[in-house]
Amino acid sequence: MVTLDEVLKDLQAESDSLDRLVSALDDKDWSRPTPAKGWTVAHQIAHLHWTDTVATLAAADPAAFVARMSAIEDPLTMVDRAAADTIAPPAELLRRWRDGRQALAEALSATPKDEKLPWFGTAMSPLSSATGRMMETWAHGQDVAETFPDRPDAQEHRRPTDRLRHVANLGFRTIGHSFLSHGERPPAAPFRIELSTVDGQVWTFGPEDAPNRVVGPAEDFCLLVTQRRHPADLRLQATGDEARRWTTLAQAFAGPPGQKREPRQ
Structure with missing residues (x-):
């Protein structure tokens, strides 16, 4: 914990x-x-x-x-x-x-x-508030770093770290919220998330036998839930109709749906 x-x-x-x-x-x-x-x-x-x-x-x-x-x-x-x-x-x-x-x-x-603590449409503990700030700081930092593709310090900032686990955890915890924010009923069946890191770790969330599964790189999962990439541009595999639907709705932040990114290719 x-x-x-x-x-x-x-x-x-x-x-x-x-x-x-x-x-x-x-x-x-x-x-x-x-x-x-x-x-x-x-x-x-x-x-x-x-x-x-x-x-x-x-x-x-x-x-x-x-x-x-x-x-x-x-x-x-x-x-x-x-x-x-x-x-x-x-x-x-x-x-x-x-x-x-x-x-x-x-x-x-x-x-x-x-x-x-009150927040936009919800309430959070101090721990959840800090996790939300971690998620936002990483996401907006990605936008800043991508603005300068030729700067070595920008590429260094984009290098994935273990801090992404906080973002991934929040992305998993907000699966139901993602459906609700788009006016849809959250799935009753659980989700299983399996994420690989650049140093060979595997982060898992949810029961092993869950019918809805999303598997892929941890960085790609975090880019999805912060809406920094279109699902088509990510190396994520979704199994189950509800999991595939979720990848089009995913948002780890509170409030109304964000302006999702267009596919890059």
């Missing part, structure tokens, strides 16, 4: 890796478009900072979080608008993001482990 301290440590490592990449960019590179439609590098970091800020609010003052979210007029465009509104000059945005990461870690560490 993973602990909050372990996830926070890995979240810090993932954030530091992305920080090293973006802090080495020229200011003009922050305006480069990323694979996320309409989002530049600055949008990606601004989104991470904004989400860290509201996650901190949810942990430190749940009532204030609920009041802030209730005042939002259009939830479907909230994420894009928040990212655009949070953009600042690179040096200032970096400082804010670093301070926000530290504030979030302190707020989650100070929250009782069994307390449920």
Whole structure:
């Protein structure tokens, strides 16, 4: 069983890796478009900072979080608008993001482990909140790194690590949510996930005899559940009608369905 301290440590490592990449960019590179439609590098970091800020609010003052979210007029465009509104000059945005990461870690560490924190359409423990931030940081870091295919530091950031297990675990735990967010009933039958890592490990989730199965590389599974790749571009094998359907709906993040990526080939 993973602990909050372990996830926070890995979240810090993932954030530091992305920080090293973006802090080495020229200011003009922050305006480069990323694979996320309409989002530049600055949008990606601004989104991470904004989400860290509201996650901190949810942990430190749940009532204030609920009041802030209730005042939002259009939830479907909230994420894009928040990212655009949070953009600042690179040096200032970096400082804010670093301070926000530290504030979030302190707020989650100070929250009782069994307390449920409000979030977008759900409630989460501090551990789940930290896991969600780990997932988002990795996913948006992928977009930033892919923007600079010729930079060695970008390729180093994209190298898979054991930290992906948090993302994979969240992807498995949100299978039912993926169906619900698309207005469909979650399958009654269980799922089995078997993922291979670059260093020869196999991560498994769910019962061995489950009728729905997804097998393949751990990195590809994480790219699927964060909607960073179209299923057709991934080396995943789905067995069972419900498993195959899930690969078209998968989303490890809360809220409405995201803008899925188009096939690359």
